[in-house]
Amino acid sequence: MRKKKVSAYCSACRIDQAHKVLSAVDSQPGLVKCSACGMEGPYMAPRDKVKAALKQVVERKKVDRKRERLRGKLVELNSKGKLNKQVWEDLTAEHDADEATDYAMTASLEALQLVDHPKFGLGVVVERTEERKACILFEDRPRVMVCGPDSERSS
Numbered sequence: 001m002r003k004k005k006v007s008a009y010c011s012a013c014r015i016d017q018a019h020k021v022l023s024a025v026d027s028q029p030g031l032v033k034c035s036a037c038g039m040e041g042p043y044m045a046p047r048d049k050v051k052a053a054l055k056q057v058v059e060r061k062k063v064d065r066k067r068e069r070l071r072g073k074l075v076e077l078n079s080k081g082k083l084n085k086q087v088w089e090d091l092t093a094e095h096d097a098d099e100a101t102d103y104a105m106t107a108s109l110e111a112l113q114l115v116d117h118p119k120f121g122l123g124v125v126v127e128r129t130e131e132r133k134a135c136i137l138f139e140d141r142p143r144v145m146v147c148g149p150d151s152e153r154s155s
């Protein structure tokens with residue numbers, strides 16, 4: 001039996017407490033004993049850690065939703081032929097040009113991805129329109145460009 005101590009959630013104290021590790025499974029705490037109340041039980045990850053992890057998931061979902069809304073708006077603007085230089089400026093202003101992916105016909109591009117085209121310059125992927133094609137908004141106008149690995153052709 002090891003005398004290692006870990007921070008864990010105590011269901012009796014209802015807060016994170018230092019726990020003595022009574023047994024370990026695959027180097028993870030198995031049975032633990034609360035140093036405050038002496039309650040023994042299976043190890044439960046400290047709540048602050050769980051909370052932090054949950055918060056991260058929520059934040060990520062928020063960003064995903066924001067991106068989803070923006071993507072939808074761009075597709076709508078595109079269908080109305082309203083993708084213009086102003087939209088391009090708004091989109092690229094938020095990005096660092098260094099983040100741009102060099103455009104290549106075999107590049108896998110996703111919506112909202114920033115691309116750098118040797119001829120048309122900086123562009124933002126609006127949507128994948130069909131197999132191996134994507135609508136990309138460049139400074140002057142949107143263009144449908146070939147993109148995607150060759151393997152996509154057969155799928």
Ligand SMILES: [Zn+2]
Binds near residue numbers: 012013034
């Ligand atoms: Zn306790």
